[in-house]
Amino acid sequence: MTQSNIESNIGFIIGGSYSEGLKVKLSNSIPVESISDGLFVVIEGASKDFLAVVKDIVLEATDPKFQSLLLDDNHTFLNQTLSGTVLYTTLIIKPVLIFGDLNPHFPNYEVESESSNQNSKNIPGYFSIVRKATKDDMDRIFENESQGNFPIGEFINMDESNISIAFNIDKMTSRNTGVFGKTGSGKTFLTRILLSGIIKSDFSSNLIFDMHNDYGWSGTTEGQTEVKGLKQLFPSNVFVHSLDKNTRNSNNSPDALIKIKYSDIEPEDIALLQRTLDLNEKSIEASYALKARFGNDWLGEFMNGDIEDLAAKTGSHAGTLEALKRRLSRLTRYTFIDNNLNKNTSDDFASDIITQLLQGYNVVLNFGRFASDRTAYILIANMLSRRIYNEYKQKMENALANSNPSDRPRNLVITIEEAHLFLDSSVANQTIFGNIAREMRKYNVTLLVVDQRPSQIDDDVMSQIGTKIACSLDSDKDVDAVLSGDSQARELRGVLSKLEPNGQALIISHALPIPVPIKTRRYNEDFYQSMAPQKTQKQIDQDKKNLGL
16 A cells, blocks of 8 residues: 555545445535546555545535535635535546555565456555555556567646556557547557557557558648658568559658569458459359369459350350459559469569568558559459468478477557458458457467447457547447447446547557547657667767767
8 A cells, every 4th residue: 555645645445335436425525626537646544545436426515405505705604614524525446456565675466357448356445545646657557668568658647747648559559459440539549659659669560551651752631731651660670562653753752663464363362352243142152163163263264264265164154254254353453463474483472571571661552543443452452461360370381390499470450440341241251351360469469459339340340459549439330339348338338538630549458458539649849759669778888989089
């Protein structure tokens, strides 16, 4: 238990229950206006300290008749006499976490469960002192000062301002992460901040499918002001690959262009395009029949072959093949798909990207003029992720078989925007992203999904997300999807409803001891400077030498 600072005390426990919350009598010296809903407070118990949250503020009276007295400013003496005795204020607070010894020389705390969704299972006794939580309390609880933790914002519900909250990036990336929010809520900026933290910490590589060209060289604000992308912040750690050859003529030329052979495309990729290309089930079945007959050359043989001859060789109906060819002709208009590439080469379009990821670099896949083209986005994301799935799975299995941990692939986070395109209930079991979400954690691959409609993501996939970061959401269905399975869903729904439309978020994470609302970190010049590489002592010494110091 901490040694209470009398000036920070706001009251003491006078009743309550574990299920409904504890009742606190507010000290006469504390203005009721200084207490807000959601404020973090600390209860000093007999042997432990409790972190608690203010859930309600109540004006009370020992005798109800005094509540109806009409006292104006002329009754100052009577007002002062009654206040704090006959008329007083109580708070309802809910304990959420139990501290251990908070002596500065023993800064450990204990949590009843590793799950961030568990309330404390005890309550303190009568007359336990209650005080406002301090920066020191929050730093200890959230391990803000621990090496490797990355600041992502500030606590909203604190008496002190500018108290940062930091993420354990290594722990966060060990499971899938989701960033959700309506358009304009700031989820793209928050995602940039998270990705910057991952790159800065160097715990994991990143592959970012940049559907709207927001993460590579630069992005824009709602007011169309340009902001720096990851390539500008980490020029030696980030490679940008583009589908659009025209980006080579821009000032922010990509590091490489992506070219795809017909033989790179599988029937599974075509199946995922069922909606965008308006394909029926018979067309999908025909693509598998073509692959069975012609192998990796199936698409080239199909697009260049005679329909009647193909029907005879595959057993598919000629009308079905004709319709399929008509739909797939759209792919031939993509300049990044080139049937003239050597189909026998051992390299495919993914090999350089996978090599860079395994070597510890980060890759942004820029779509250029194909931004917002869902067919191109789904096709490329599924193709590349399938290659990664196979490569990482094989490497991990080989490392385990040979009992050689050094052969394990480097941790990888795959970021996908509009994640419901790959993970809604109708396709999650068919796509490689569904498999990655469910099983690739054991192969060192996790997802960072970004979406404005979490309700459209498969429930099973949502249950695999260890960190959910929810910005402002409009739909009750989306709120339900984010909070599904959480033991504190009712309370957290209220927290979500009070978030500002932009720049605030609720974090529910296995990497944090409790769910917490935050004001997100500003993505500005100060942030850019904080991402700059720190000089080594050798570099500092050389700088001094150059200056003659």
